[in-house]
Amino acid sequence: MADHLVIHRAGLSAVQDLGRFGRSRFGLPVNGALDQFSARVANVLVGNDESAPLVEITMLDFSCTPSTDVLLAVTGAPAEITVGGIRRPQWEPTAVRAGETVTIGGIRLGARVYLALRGSVAAPSLLGSCAPDTILGFGRSLRDDDELAIGSGVPPIDHPVLRHPVFRLGVPVPGFREPWTIDVTDGPDVAEFGASATRLFDAEYTVSPQSNHIGLRMRGDVPQREARGEVLSRGVPVGAVEVPAGEELLVLHRGRGVTAGYPVLAVVTATGLCALGQVRPGQRVRFRKRSVAEAVTAHRAQRDVLRALRQRASTLFDALRLPMPTTSAPASETP
Structure with a gap:
């Protein structure tokens, strides 16, 4: 055998x-x-x-x-x-x-x-x-x-x-500590949230028990979209921070569907996704804004550690x- x-x-x-x-x-x-x-x-x-x-x-x-x-x-x-x-x-x-x-x-x-x-x-x-x-x-x-x-x-x-x-x-x-700090870059629809977009970085969010490998639902002070037009269904990346109508954020993870129709306020970085994969239901999360260049630098540093x-x-x-x-x-x- x-x-x-x-x-x-x-x-x-x-x-x-x-x-x-x-x-x-x-x-x-x-x-x-x-x-x-x-x-x-x-x-x-x-x-x-x-x-x-x-x-x-x-x-x-x-x-x-x-x-x-x-x-x-x-x-x-x-x-x-x-x-x-x-x-x-x-x-x-x-x-x-x-x-x-x-x-x-x-x-x-x-x-x-x-x-x-x-x-x-x-x-x-x-x-x-x-x-x-x-x-x-x-x-x-x-x-x-x-x-x-x-x-x-x-x-x-x-x-x-x-x-x-x-x-x-x-x-x-x-x-491994709470609150978790999750790095994000601006999403394609950030301008549609006006001044309320900064709430994402000022508030703490609590992960809902209804979270899984598809996405994490988070409750807290959710930014409000000011634009009133429809959002057409389109491709969304792993890590998209979506803002559906209501009092939750939806952060898509590796099991996410490839299309969605909610506005995308931010996108979790590659290193942030690893941390997000460890967050338990009931734990608190804070988001931290990063430029694309900073996100790439952090990813390369992590690859250097592995190398x-x-x-x-x-x-x-x-x-x-x-x-x-x-x-x-x-x-x-x-x-």
């Missing part, structure tokens, strides 16, 4: 990757991991391609046992990680022996945790991605007692260095003479 991961407690988890790019022209949302930075880091820490499939765990406890020795990494929201009952750190590679149970519990401050295994996990692919799509009914949501195949190409791995408690790769862990981390991880694996995994990954997102 192929090497696999036995899922004991699935909670709310699914196999994810970075999404389905270039398909919006056909009406398909990009989907993929909501916190792209944490997902990319998890894969880099175990030597995978950044786009390799991994497990996204949302708020609830999770546990599993591998049938072979594996190297894994857990990133994302703060949580309590144990291997065979012993606490292990997040944001670092961790060696796990065959038969040892991995538990991830007490997820707090943020909403999502990412579990990557060296060599990746097997998952069906649609149009170049394993990302679940609720509209198409596609994707691998995990259940208790499921067996998740571990990707081939990597022999069983265990090394004393990776078990040593002082071993660190030095990942700059993002802040430097990848180099350190590669140096480690080369020094330990550990072969790099051979994974067939979907295309990466372009900056």
Whole structure:
């Protein structure tokens, strides 16, 4: 039987990757991991391609046992990680022996945790991605007692260095604190809100329980549109901050439909989207205005962090003479 991961407690988890790019022209949302930075880091820490499939765990406890020795990494929201009952750190590679149970519990401050295994996990692919799509009914949501195949190409791995408690790769862990600060740039309809547009940056907004991967609903002091004309249905980007009639903002995320007819006051930046993917219902959010140039600079800085981390991880694996995994990954997102 192929090497696999036995899922004991699935909670709310699914196999994810970075999404389905270039398909919006056909009406398909990009989907993929909501916190792209944490997902990319998890894969880099175990030597995978950044786009390799991994497990996204949302708020609830999770546990599993591998049938072979594996190297894994857990990133994302703060949580309590144990291997065979012993606490292990997040944001670092961790060696796990065959038969040892991995538990991830007490997820707090943020909403999502990412579990990557060296060599990746097997998952069906649609149009170049394993990302679940609720509209198409596609994707691998995990259940208790499921067996998740571990990707081939990597022999069983265990090394004393990776078990040593002082071993660190030095990942700059993002802040997880409330209120969340979410960076945005001006949207195409900002002029239609007149002076009230500044309310977006003066007020705090509370995330509604009716939020999901499609979009987050937020209540607070909502800017009021002064224009009275109809807004035609048109293409909208991931991160669009829409202002429907009423007392809510609607912030579209990676599962959003590709067209909409509400005015778009602002657009969340690429780095802001990662933070927004960690916001829990009931938490408070503040928006911060950024120019396009500032948004691009922040995105490039985050890519530089990943590039430097990848180099350190590669140096480690080369020094330990550990072969790099051979994974067939979907295309990466372009900056």
